[in-house]
Amino acid sequence: MPLRKVAISQAQFERSPDQDADIFTADMIGHDEGAPVTIGFGRYGPHQELNETMLVDDVMMVIAGHLTVTGGNGSVTAGPGEVVHMPKGERIQIRSHEHGATTAYVTYPHWKDAR
């Protein structure tokens, strides 16, 4: 497995599964590359909402825009350069703000395998 850089300009976004909001994911490095984590990018349209029970640990880094994430112990709002840890088992809601958001994520283990 080689050293690799990934950039959002290379991302091929797909709609996040099992929901119809304007929320898209693009896995860049993961299972197929032999990595123990999945690395990808996320894109949220303005004022979108995603509700999910975490099947994996997901670390989300905000690149642009803002997201409010609500879990069992309250809400956090993250902007560029900030990082949100969504632990496995947590019931979470992610809401984008007026300008949407782009993110990078790292999941352990691979989120698509866990579905």
Place this chain on the structure above:
Amino acid sequence: MPLRKVAISQAQFERSPDQDADIFTADMIGHDEGAPVTIGFGRYGPHQELNETMLVDDVMMVIAGHLTVTGGNGSVTAGPGEVVHMPKGERIQIRSHEHGATTAYVTYPHWKDAR
């Protein structure tokens, strides 16, 4: 383990171990919090260099500045919003440019446990 946001403003940086460059790390969430990954922030002064054999898989997201990472298969240069995967076992060199850099990282497993 609760949902949590981490920001670089909360980081308490320490010099990256076993080297004397102006390169600092701040673990934010990890072993002690029961997470399967370590999440932290990195800070690089201008024109610094780190040489290391990766003991864990390390995903580095550039928040500000630029870093050039060299591995066995060549070099990549990453700027804000770009992500570099440094696989376990890879011998790597990280070099900062004239303005230094700040990063967020996610390691699997915990990098401090692997040392």
